[in-house]
Amino acid sequence: MSYITIKDVHKRFVRRGQWTEALSNIQLDIEKGSFVSFIGPSGCGKSTLLRIVGGLMEAEEGEIAIGGKSPQELLKAKQFGFVPQSPALFPWRTVLQNMNIPFEVNRQKVFNSEEQGDPISLLKAVGLGDFVHAYPKELSGGMKQRVGIARAFATGAPILLMDEPFSALDEITKEVLMHQLKQIWEEHKKTVLFVTHNIHEAVYLSDKVVVMSARPGRVSRVIDINLERPRDEAVIGTPIFNDYITELRESLRERWG
Amino acid sequence: MEKSTETVTWGVRVRNATGSVMLPLMTFVILFAAWELIVRFMDVQAVILPAPSVIFAELFTSFSFYLPHIGVTFYEAMVGFVIGTVLALIGGVVMSQSRLLERMLLPVAVLAHVTPIVVIAPLFMIWFGFGTFPKILVAAIISFFPMLINSTTGFRSVDESNLEYMRSLHASRWEIFFKLSLPGSLPFLFSAARTCISMSVIGAVVGEMSGASKGLGNVVMVSANYLQMDRMFAAIFLLALMGILLTNAVRVVEKRFLAWHSSGH
Ligand SMILES: Nc1ncnc2c1ncn2[C@@H]1O[C@H](COP(=O)(O)OP(=O)(O)OP(=O)(O)O)[C@@H](O)[C@H]1O
Ligand SMILES: [Mg+2]
Numbered sequence: 001m002s003y004i005t006i007k008d009v010h011k012r013f014v015r016r017g018q019w020t021e022a023l024s025n026i027q028l029d030i031e032k033g034s035f036v037s038f039i040g041p042s043g044c045g046k047s048t049l050l051r052i053v054g055g056l057m058e059a060e061e062g063e064i065a066i067g068g069k070s071p072q073e074l075l076k077a078k079q080f081g082f083v084p085q086s087p088a089l090f091p092w093r094t095v096l097q098n099m100n101i102p103f104e105v106n107r108q109k110v111f112n113s114e115e116q117g118d119p120i121s122l123l124k125a126v127g128l129g130d131f132v133h134a135y136p137k138e139l140s141g142g143m144k145q146r147v148g149i150a151r152a153f154a155t156g157a158p159i160l161l162m163d164e165p166f167s168a169l170d171e172i173t174k175e176v177l178m179h180q181l182k183q184i185w186e187e188h189k190k191t192v193l194f195v196t197h198n199i200h201e202a203v204y205l206s207d208k209v210v211v212m213s214a215r216p217g218r219v220s221r222v223i224d225i226n227l228e229r230p231r232d233e234a235v236i237g238t239p240i241f242n243d244y245i246t247e248l249r250e251s252l253r254e255r256w257g
Numbered sequence: 258m259e260k261s262t263e264t265v266t267w268g269v270r271v272r273n274a275t276g277s278v279m280l281p282l283m284t285f286v287i288l289f290a291a292w293e294l295i296v297r298f299m300d301v302q303a304v305i306l307p308a309p310s311v312i313f314a315e316l317f318t319s320f321s322f323y324l325p326h327i328g329v330t331f332y333e334a335m336v337g338f339v340i341g342t343v344l345a346l347i348g349g350v351v352m353s354q355s356r357l358l359e360r361m362l363l364p365v366a367v368l369a370h371v372t373p374i375v376v377i378a379p380l381f382m383i384w385f386g387f388g389t390f391p392k393i394l395v396a397a398i399i400s401f402f403p404m405l406i407n408s409t410t411g412f413r414s415v416d417e418s419n420l421e422y423m424r425s426l427h428a429s430r431w432e433i434f435f436k437l438s439l440p441g442s443l444p445f446l447f448s449a450a451r452t453c454i455s456m457s458v459i460g461a462v463v464g465e466m467s468g469a470s471k472g473l474g475n476v477v478m479v480s481a482n483y484l485q486m487d488r489m490f491a492a493i494f495l496l497a498l499m500g501i502l503l504t505n506a507v508r509v510v511e512k513r514f515l516a517w518h519s520s521g522h
Contacts, residue, residue, distance in 0.1 A: 056424055076427050088422030092440045092517040105428040105436065135517045161425075 003032035003191060004053065009062030011048055011217075021216035022048045026062070028210065028219060033189035037202035037209045039252065045217025046195045047085055047163050053193060054080050054161045066159070074159070078102070078109040081157035083165045085195075087144040089136040095123065095147050096132045102155045115156030115188050122150040125180060127173065141168040149177060153184055160192045166201065178205060179233075186230050199252075203227075203244045204236060211251045221251045307487045312494060315487040327495060329472040330461050333389050334499075337396020338457035342404045342450065344397070349408025350434070359409065370402040374460065378467040392464030392472070399460035400453035407449035411442025444518050447511040454507055455500040462496060473499075 011023035023045045030036050038046045051057040053064060055071030066074050074080060089098045099119040123132055126146040136144060149165050166174045182205060185192055196202050202209045203225055211221040225244055227235055235241050289309045295301065296308040303311065316323065348366070352359040374395060381391035415438050423433050465474025473492045480488035 051421075054425060056421060075425065078426060080425055082422060082425035084418045084422055084425075086418045088416075088418045090419060090437065090440070092443070092515075101422075101436070102426050105423065105426045105432050109427070137517065 001031065002029035003034075003067055004028075004030035004193075005063070005065045006030075006049075006053070007063045007065075009049075009052065009059045009064065011045065011052060011057070011059050023052075023059070024216035024218045026217075026219055028222070030191065030193070030208070032067070033191055034207040035185055035192045035194065035205055037206040038193065038195045038212060039197065039199065039202050039209060039248070040212030040217075040220075041214045041252075042197075043217075044212040044214035046212060048217070049212075050161050050163055050193055050195060054082055056082075076109070078106060078155075079157055079159055081152035081155050081160040081190075083148045083152045083160070083162040085163040085167075087141075087148040089144055089147060091136050094133045094135055095128060095139070096120070098136070098147060099123070099151050099154055102151065115158075115190075117150075117154045117156065119150070119154050122154050123147070126150045126177060142170065142173060145169060146173070146177065149181070153180075156188075158188075158190055160190050160194075162192065163195045164197065165194075167197065174201075181205065182231070199245055199248050200236070203241060203248065204231065209248060211248065220254075223247060223251070304484050304486055307490055311487050312490045316491040316494065323473075323476070323491065323495060326471060326473050326476050326492070327499070329389065330458070330465065330474065330496070331499065333392040333461035333464065333472065334396050334454075334457040334503075336389075337393045337460055338400050338454055340393065341397035341400035341457065342453055345401045345404035345449075346408050346446075348401075348405050349412055352405075352409045353412035353438070354430075366402060366405055369398060374399050375463055375467075378463050381464070382468040387468055387470060389471075392461050392469065395464035396457040396460030399463075400457040403452045403456065404446070404449045407445045408442065411445030412438045414445070415441055443514060447507065447515065451504050451507045451511075454503045458496060458500050458503065 006026050006028040009023055009026040010021070012019045013022050014020075026049065038049065040046060048057065052059050053066075053071055055073075055075035064071055089095075090101070093101070096119060099122075120129075120132060123129060126149060128143060128146055128150070131139060131143065136147075139147070145165055145168050149162070152160055152162065166177060169177065178201060181192075184190070185205075192205075194202075194205065206225050209223045209225060210219055211223065212218065213220040223244065227241065227244075293308050293310060296306060301308075348362060352362055377398075378391070378395050381394050385391040385394070412434070415433075419437055419441075420433065423437055428436070461472065462474035462477075465472040466478050469475040473496050476492040477489055477496075480486070480492065
């Protein structure tokens with residue numbers, strides 16, 4: 001059963017009086033509680049698609065329904081945990097104060113309290129226990145990203161829109177966070193839309209990987225990852241895992257050749 | 258470990274204090290000494306240029322004479338500063354929210370800004386008399402423009418991804434303004450406030466010079482007419498001091514508020 005239904009979506013931008021087709025004829029069905037990764041060359045419209053699903057931008061053509069509702073309706077109900085590509089931290093707020101923004105804003109809508117996380121323990125979990133009261137300028141790029149991720153977890157929002165959340169992290173930290181994300185997802189069955197450039201990440205985490213191609217941005221393939229759930233690291237490197245890696249790599253390469 | 262870091266910060270603090278207070282002070286001491294020497298050895302007449310020693314002697318012996326004048330000028334400048342900057346902030350909010358309103362309002366503000374305030378001040382005196390009100394008005398007008406321009410720019414210069422994040426939470430226009438635009442533009446507002454506060458002293462003095470019975474501007478005018486150069490220089494010195502102290506007062510507040518901002522350090 002499809003939860004997020006994306007139908008015939010087109011998105012164009014004007015640049016110097018010329019239309020560029022950022023997204024062309026996107027069709028996609030995403031099930032409730034599933035983990036979907038988006039992968040594709042830079043500029044193929046991954047962030048744009050995430051914005052449209054999150055109600056931050058409107059498509060010129062096509063329809064998006066999430067459980068029968070429009071993205072704007074869900075946005076108004078604070079149903080999205082948005083992790084932007086550039087970590088949106090307010091420089092005058094400490095890390096902890098930044099974690100509190102979603103709770104301070106638009107207060108009449110409250111998050112599902114059962115799934116909310118305690119900000120401080122979440123910060124500890126992403127390795128920032130000593131930086132709770134630090135200002136963003138005192139953090140590295142990867143540390144800022146981790147705050148953004150912890151903040152999305154803290155809200156308990158049922159739909160997570162994560163735009164390359166691990167791009168600035170070192171391998172080890174990335175692994176740790178990947179497992180945390182997987183755990184939170186397994187625990188609460190959130191619907192996750194996850195943009196990445198990393199094939200391994202995509203296969204390991206996802207139920208479905210959406211391969212996109214550029215100019216115009218379109219969905220070139222959708223690969224279902226039928227690895228067992230719950231998964232752990234043992235799956236990495238197994239023949240079936242490697243087959244998915246190869247398949248993904250090839251469908252990405254096709255689009256270049 | 259603990260101790261050594263403390264010594265380091267203490268050392269840095271001492272060096273900072275030396276840099277920001279002692280060095281300029283030394284320059285002034287040298288300047289005043291040179292001035293003193295020139296006046297003494299070249300026999301400059303006191304009606305042309307009094308020696309610093311004479312000026313300071315005048316200042317200390319008749320300080321009670323200056324005190325009410327200081328109070329009046331300070332009052333006019335401060336009230337003018339507050340009125341001017343508050344109105345400018347309101348204007349900045351309005352103009353940052355709407356390009357249309359900006360296009361309508363900005364030309365008026367520019368016109369008021371480019372018209373020399375010195376020629377408007379006598380007009381205010383004719384309209385509003387010799388009291389403090391016309392001086393406050395001049396001080397307000399003169400401190401309006403820098404704050405208007407900086408606040409409009411500041412409120413507009415919101416970080417795009419922060420703005421998008423706020424929108425993803427369906428934050429209201431006012432939440433976005435008070436939680437994002439306003440704190441984010443504090444560096445702009447403080448830098449304007451530093452300019453405005455010394456401008457407002459100039460405004461008060463300009464107002465006083467076009468007709469007043471009180472205030473340091475008036476003291477300068479009157480003593481110039483009577484060639485009381487020591488008094489005139491004492492008043493000028495007090496005005497300069499007032500400007501420096503007020504600008505630094507803003508700096509102190511700025512440092513408290515902008516610990517997160519690099520220029521606030
Ligand atoms: N606000 C905008 N105005 C004009 N053009 C835009 C805008 N946002 C995106 N684009 C264009 O749309 C296309 C897709 O951009 P998008 O940011 O979605 O790419 P992306 O797949 O996220 O790339 P990356 O992997 O580099 O983040 C690009 O060609 C970009 O120039
Ligand atoms: Mg992107």
